[in-house]
Amino acid sequence: AQSVAQPEDQVNVAEGNPLTVKCTYSVSGNPYLFWYVQYPNRGLQFLLKYITGDNLVKGSYGFEAEFNKSQTSFHLKKPSALVSDSALYFCAVRDLNTGFQKLVFGTGTRLLVSP
Amino acid sequence: ETGVTQTPRHLVMGMTNKKSLKCEQHLGHNAMYWYKQSAKKPLELMFVYSLEERVENNSVPSRFSPECPNSSHLFLHLHTLQPEDSALYLCASSQDRMGASYEQYFGPGTRLTVT
Numbered sequence: 001a002q003s004v005a006q007p008e009d010q011v012n013v014a015e016g017n018p019l020t021v022k023c024t025y026s027v028s029g030n031p032y033l034f035w036y037v038q039y040p041n042r043g044l045q046f047l048l049k050y051i052t053g054d055n056l057v058k059g060s061y062g063f064e065a066e067f068n069k070s071q072t073s074f075h076l077k078k079p080s081a082l083v084s085d086s087a088l089y090f091c092a093v094r095d096l097n098t099g100f101q102k103l104v105f106g107t108g109t110r111l112l113v114s115p
Numbered sequence: 116e117t118g119v120t121q122t123p124r125h126l127v128m129g130m131t132n133k134k135s136l137k138c139e140q141h142l143g144h145n146a147m148y149w150y151k152q153s154a155k156k157p158l159e160l161m162f163v164y165s166l167e168e169r170v171e172n173n174s175v176p177s178r179f180s181p182e183c184p185n186s187s188h189l190f191l192h193l194h195t196l197q198p199e200d201s202a203l204y205l206c207a208s209s210q211d212r213m214g215a216s217y218e219q220y221f222g223p224g225t226r227l228t229v230t
Contacts, residue, residue, distance in 0.1 A: 002158050005176075032216040043119070043205050044222030051216055090158070094216045101146055101217055102167050105158040 002095045004074075006050050013081045013086035021076040021109045023091030031101045032094035032101065033074040035065055039087045050074060056067070081113045117141055121206050128196065130224045136191040136225045138206030146211035147189040148219060152203040164189065165211045182227035193216060196229045205226075 003026045013019045025031050032051050036044040048059025055067045065076045076089060088108045095102040119140045127136050140147060141210075149161040163171035164183040180192040189206055203226050207219040 012191070034218055036221075041223070041226075043121075043207075043223045044219075046218045046220060049218055098171070099213070100163055100170050101211050101219065102160065102163070102171070103219060107157050 002031075002097070002104050004091045004093045004104060004106040005051050006089075006091055006109045009107075010110045010112060012112050012114065016080055019081040019085070019111065019113070021091075021111060023074045023076065023087050023106060025074060025091075025093050026094050027074050027093055027096070029096055031067075031072075031074075032096070033065075033067065033076075034092040034094075035059065035063070036077050036090045036091065036092065036105075037061075037087050038108075044090060047076070048095050056071075073094055081111075083113050083115055086113045087100050119206060119208055119220050121130075121204075121222035123225060123227050124223065125226045125228075127230060128192075128193070129230055130186075130198075131152040132196075133192070135193065135195040136204055136206075136227075138191075140187055140220070140222075142208055142220060144208040144210050144220075145186050146209050147183060147186075148207040148209075149189065150205040151205065152205055152224070158205075159170060166190035193202050193227075196227075198229050201217055201227055201229045 003023050034049045035047040038044045050067045058064045091106040094102040124138045138159040148166040151159045161175045162181040164187045182190040203224045209219040210217040
């Protein structure tokens with residue numbers, strides 16, 4: 001079965017410092033990977049995706065993610081964190097065992113950026 | 116309006132009430148989804164409609180009844196709910212085409228409280 005794991009419940013970082021939110025995946029076949037962000041009392045917002053091609057994927061709000069096949073990881077990164085980046089982040093993988101666009105989500109990582 | 120909208124944003128209902136959640140997407144997508152988000156639990160996929168046909172019913176109790184009258188609208192009819200059904204209900208939409216992977220776009224959610 002396709003799955004993703006987010007090993008950290010919470011990540012704390014000071015404003016201006018680089019941030020990393022970790023995600024590892026387990027799939028049979030080629031992985032299609034996604035990152036979403038959820039602000040309080042809001043739905044999930046799409047940040048970026050990896051389908052194929054360059055291992056470094058750039059997304060919205062200055063975020064990027066690095067696909068690493070040998071480590072089965074897809075970590076989310078940002079060179080300089082903002083207080084407004086504080087939110088809940090979800091990694092997801094496309095479930096290729098279904099004929100429709102089913103995504104399997106991780107449990108989420110809360111990012112807290114302190115001033 | 117743009118994107119995916121959901122009404123109402125908040126709903127309090129008794130266990131014997133009947134209510135409906137509404138979702139509308141303005142993105143020209145052909146697939147729509149209902150998710151349940153509870154505290155401390157992964158996002159749960161409930162129902163999927165692709166081209167207005169239900170393609171997934173993820174073992175959801177019959178007190179939840181979806182309806183998709185056209186590709187832009189999705190409803191979730193609720194009756195005789197239980198307190199454990201209190202959660203944030205998220206609607207999403209995406210393109211759905213064989214051989215490709217598309218991101219899903221989420222609405223802001225309906226916060227449901229069952230008393």
